[in-house]
């Protein structure tokens with residue numbers, strides 16, 4: 001096989017981006033003919049998910065010059081994945097998605113090193129995530145996204161103005177796709193690939209079992225009705241289930257390409273970053289829209305929180321009962337000083353929070369993250385971070 005990494009023609013387009021100055025490059029961008037190789041050698045990328053989007057991402061990142069990639073996925077390959085998760089073959093069914101995907105990309109693109117992790121993201125500790133310069137998500141669940149987001153935000157440290165220190169920011173590039181059925185066959189296919197997740201508790205789907213087929217048929221009918229599609233019949237369902245039709249893989253390819261390009265832009269600064277949310281809709285023609293979401297400075301995950309100063313002797317119970325003054329919707333729940341206010345609010349310490357908060361079942365505005373500094377103790381790590389961020 002031809003060594004794609006050593007053929008200079010292979011990198012012509014990426015090198016144009018990385019070796020030339022320009023008007024829309026990032027602030028710290030330093031173009032260089034060796035920048036691609038430097039990025040390949042230095043940057044470590046974590047790809048979370050090796051499914052439809054993950055397969056595309058691994059290929060795109062490897063072809064963008066990234067050489068040190070890890071991929072994590074707990075799933076094994078199923079027959080219904082084969083129509084769009086293009087790195088997998090029929091003989092791979094039952095094997096780990098992460099392992100097979102890594103192996104296939106490394107076989108095709110010499111010089112790239114992909115380490116596969118066949119496990120849950122929750123099985124990895126913080127130091128595992130800290131080793132990566134950037135995290136790219138190819139996930140289909142909100143829970144997994146929130147989990148990775150909270151981990152990445154956990155690395156944040158802040159300066160005196162509560163702004164996150166640049167060196168502590170762990171960038172995440174998050175892609176997601178959703179398929180909308182456009183034909184009767186598509187409705188059937190979507191229901192077939194979903195049946196393990198939300199169907200009856202069958203161990204293995206059997207297209208020759210009338211009960212299984214009847215379920216797929218009635219689910220496909222419901223989906224078709226939802227999207228105003230006609231033509232779903234029992235015999236069409238049988239035909240589709242037995243010969244999987246090709247899925248529309250282009251959505252994953254487009255979203256993955258955008259994510260890989262953003263990843264390259266973030267690590268190199270070779271162009272202005274997308275700011276910060278792109279939607280692509282390929283249903284009626286092509287529609288692309290960029291929305292600039294504003295960060296909530298009070299966000300429980302990435303916000304700086306409230307800084308409090310403690311004596312080194314403060315115990316947890318002292319922190320909880322005497323070191324904090326608490327207000328809720330302008331009402332003083334507990335004030336540690338002046339003494340007159342402390343006395344007036346002291347009785348509240350025995351009252352239930354539920355009553356103090358006017359029996360509001362859920363009020364996130366009341367939650368505030370606390371940051372702690374200790375009096376008279378200098379912080380080596382944070383002064384180092386300050387120095388680094390000024391470089």
Ligand SMILES: [Zn+2]
Nearest residue numbers: 299301302303
């Ligand atoms: Zn946030």
